[in-house]
Amino acid sequence: GAVVSQHPSWVICKSGTSVKIECRSLDFQATTMFWYRQFPKQSLMLMATSNEGSKATYEQGVEKDKFLINHASLTLSTLTVTSAHPEDSSFYICSASVSGNSYEQYFGPGTRLTVT
Amino acid sequence: SQKIEQNSEALNIQEGKTATLTCNYTNYSPAYLQWYRQDPGRGPVFLLLIRENEKEKRKERLKVTFDTTLKQSLFHITASQPADSATYLCASRSGTYKYIFGTGTRLKVLA
Numbered sequence: 001g002a003v004v005s006q007h008p009s010w011v012i013c014k015s016g017t018s019v020k021i022e023c024r025s026l027d028f029q030a031t032t033m034f035w036y037r038q039f040p041k042q043s044l045m046l047m048a049t050s051n052e053g054s055k056a057t058y059e060q061g062v063e064k065d066k067f068l069i070n071h072a073s074l075t076l077s078t079l080t081v082t083s084a085h086p087e088d089s090s091f092y093i094c095s096a097s098v099s100g101n102s103y104e105q106y107f108g109p110g111t112r113l114t115v116t
Numbered sequence: 117s118q119k120i121e122q123n124s125e126a127l128n129i130q131e132g133k134t135a136t137l138t139c140n141y142t143n144y145s146p147a148y149l150q151w152y153r154q155d156p157g158r159g160p161v162f163l164l165l166i167r168e169n170e171k172e173k174r175k176e177r178l179k180v181t182f183d184t185t186l187k188q189s190l191f192h193i194t195a196s197q198p199a200d201s202a203t204y205l206c207a208s209r210s211g212t213y214k215y216i217f218g219t220g221t222r223l224k225v226l227a
Contacts, residue, residue, distance in 0.1 A: 004159075034215065041125075042219060043205070043218060043219040043220060044160070044207075046214055046215055046216075091157075093159045093160075104150075104162055104165070105162065105215065107152075107160045108159050109158055109159050110157065110158060110159045112157070
């Protein structure tokens with residue numbers, strides 16, 4: 001149980017274009033989903049916290065107009081990287097908290113974004 | 117600022133030995149600490165959670181300790197196997213309820 005999927009698993013896009021990444025909880029309802037970014041050999045950095053039906057809370061230094069997050073249902077959150085630049089190339093990982101259990105996060109497999 | 121540090125970037129040990137990984141936290145007192153395993157190109161997988169009032173937690177070959185005096189958690193893998201090779205992350209929630217992660221320790225178990 002508690003499986004989280006991400007799509008796509010990897011994507012290459014040209015500079016200036018937008019990319020959407022989907023995060024789904026497959027067998028549970030997630031009231032909260034988190035989006036992280038991870039650069040090579042570095043730790044996960046929280047970008048934003050997303051609650052179903054409300055606006056995402058962004059961490060300091062993360063541009064909300066560049067990284068658009070939508071949490072439309074209890075099983076789906078999306079991250080759109082708008083006007084992507086090469087420095088946005090990274091590993092993006094989502095996680096979801098089971099409703100009522102704030103301790104455990106279940107992570108998706110990640111999405112490797114390369115901006116050329 | 118609140119930080120979690122994993123001092124060893126990499127650790128190589130011989131198969132069958134016990135691997136011990138260290139996690140130190142500074143500038144806050146977490147109510148719990150979590151340990152995750154991350155394989156290359158994959159998301160982290162939850163392993164264990166230990167609360168501040170628990171000294172030790174075990175799960176199969178894994179053991180975690182929590183020392184609030186030393187501000188430290190130790191993660192042990194006994195009878196290590198090459199399949200245990202991965203990066204292990206320590207994490208917790210800060211006082212602002214934001215999840216923070218250590219940079220991880222890359223464990224390699226040599227056959």
